[in-house]
Amino acid sequence: MTTLNAANAGTYAFDDTFKINRLGYGTMQLTGPGTWGPYKDPEAGIKVIKKALDYGINFFDTADSYGPWFADRYLAAGLKGAANRDQIFISDKVGQTRQGPNIWTPHGEPNYLRQQVEVSMMTLGLDHEDLVFLHRIDTHFSVADQVGELKKLQDEGKIKHIGLSQVTVEQIKAAQKVAKIDAVENLYNVADHRDDDVLAYAESQHMAFLPWFPLATGQLAEAGSPLTTMAQKYEVSPAQIALAWLLKRSKAILPIPGTSSVDHLADNVAAANVVLSDADFNELSQLSSK
Ligand SMILES: NC(=O)c1ccc[n+]([C@@H]2O[C@H](COP(=O)([O-])OP(=O)(O)OC[C@H]3O[C@@H](n4cnc5c(N)ncnc54)[C@H](OP(=O)(O)O)[C@@H]3O)[C@@H](O)[C@H]2O)c1
Structure with missing residues (x-):
């Protein structure tokens, strides 16, 4: 019998000591509408995190801007007392402020980035962050100032790895x-x-690549999805086809589908068992209208 476990997606090594299962979980759905305010049923949200642990997920993507702060609180509550807590990897993000539903304003002032890291460590109950992304580069401050502050935090032992979000190759360089x-x-x-x-x-640089909106905010998973025919062929859900495609696309890819439903969580973890043929992978690759 095939097991339902994120480990079936294979592993990714962030460093010599930290190897995570490639299929993770993103906390952004555990908030109110417009990623604002508390999730309507906090206990149910915490249950999704606990269930993710049961399914072998040991990689969680979050940000203080989700809620703000609510998703982090549910994540901390869900991970509390986990038997494998020292093997759980959290990626966090700094550099965004929130003023209301669907309103996001980049703010890269170094002091603010530092405050976010410090406060997030308190909220999440951490003595250091595994990975911190600069959520967006703020054009009001230099890259040297923003990434430089993360580097200072890294030198102080408060951040292990540094990442960038929604960037071009030039910005990474x-x-x-x-x-x-x-x-x-x-x-x-x-x-x-x-x-x-x-x-x-x-x-080429041995960096992990986290694809956000892996399910196109659910459009690839819902009725009428362009993945429906392929899903029928494999007798799986369209969401599983979307995630299986990402897992096959590159070993650097770590999908972090978001869900507030334990049923959808199970569905997503089962994608780790779907092996697409090369021909089907290539056919699916034609879907992008880039
Ligand atoms: N760095 C960035 O700028 C950035 C931006 C956006 C997101 N992110 C990260 O990426 C993660 C994923 O993005 P996302 O959550 O916004 O979008 P997503 O994963 O593409 O899609 C989430 C949506 O799909 C639905 N869904 C999930 N699994 C499903 C399934 N098996 N069947 C049917 N529907 C399903 C969810 O609804 P239900 O709750 O009903 O399951 C939700 O509406 C976030 O949680 C966050 O960690 C990062």
């Missing part, structure tokens, strides 16, 4: 002059390959 960049998190899914060049560069 500029940041690499300031610090070692170990991960990139950009919009990418089977129907949107606009950042193929960023993925290729990440691979």
Whole structure:
């Protein structure tokens, strides 16, 4: 019998000591509408995190800007007391402020980035962050100032790895002059390959690539999905086809599908068992209209 376990997706080594299962979980759905305010049923949200642990997920992507702060609180509550807590890897993000539903304002002032890291460590109950992304580069401050502050935090032992989110290859190269960049998190899914060049560069530099919106905010998973025919062929859900495509696309890719449903969580973890043929992978790759 095939097991339902994120380990079936294979592993990714962030460093000599930290190896995670490639299929992770993103906390952004555990908030109110417009990624604002508390999730309507906090206990249910915490249950999703606990269930993710049961399914072998040991990689969680979060940010204080989700809620703000609510998703982090549910994540901390869900991970509390986990038997394998020292093997759980959290990627966090700094550099965004929130003023209301669907409103995001980059803010890269170094002091603010430092405050976010310090406060997030308190919220999440951490003595250091495994990976911190600069959520967006703020054009009001230099890359050297923003990435430089993360580098200072790294030198102080408060951050292990530094990443960048929604960046171009040129921006990554500029940041690499300031610090070692170990991960990139950009919009990418089977129907949107606009950042193929960023993925290729990440691979060449041994960086992890976290594709955000892996299910195109659910459009690839719902009725009428362009993946329906392929899903029927494999007798799986369209969401599983979307995630299986990402897992096959590159060993650097670490999908972080978001869900507030334990049923969808199970469905997503089962994608680790789906092995697409090369021909079907190539056919699916034509979906992107880049
Ligand atoms: N760095 C960035 O700028 C950035 C931006 C956006 C997101 N992110 C990260 O990326 C993660 C993923 O993005 P996302 O959550 O916004 O979008 P997503 O993973 O592409 O899609 C989430 C949506 O799909 C639905 N869904 C999930 N699994 C499903 C399944 N098996 N069947 C049917 N529907 C399913 C969810 O609804 P239900 O809750 O009903 O399952 C939700 O509406 C976030 O959680 C966050 O960590 C990062």
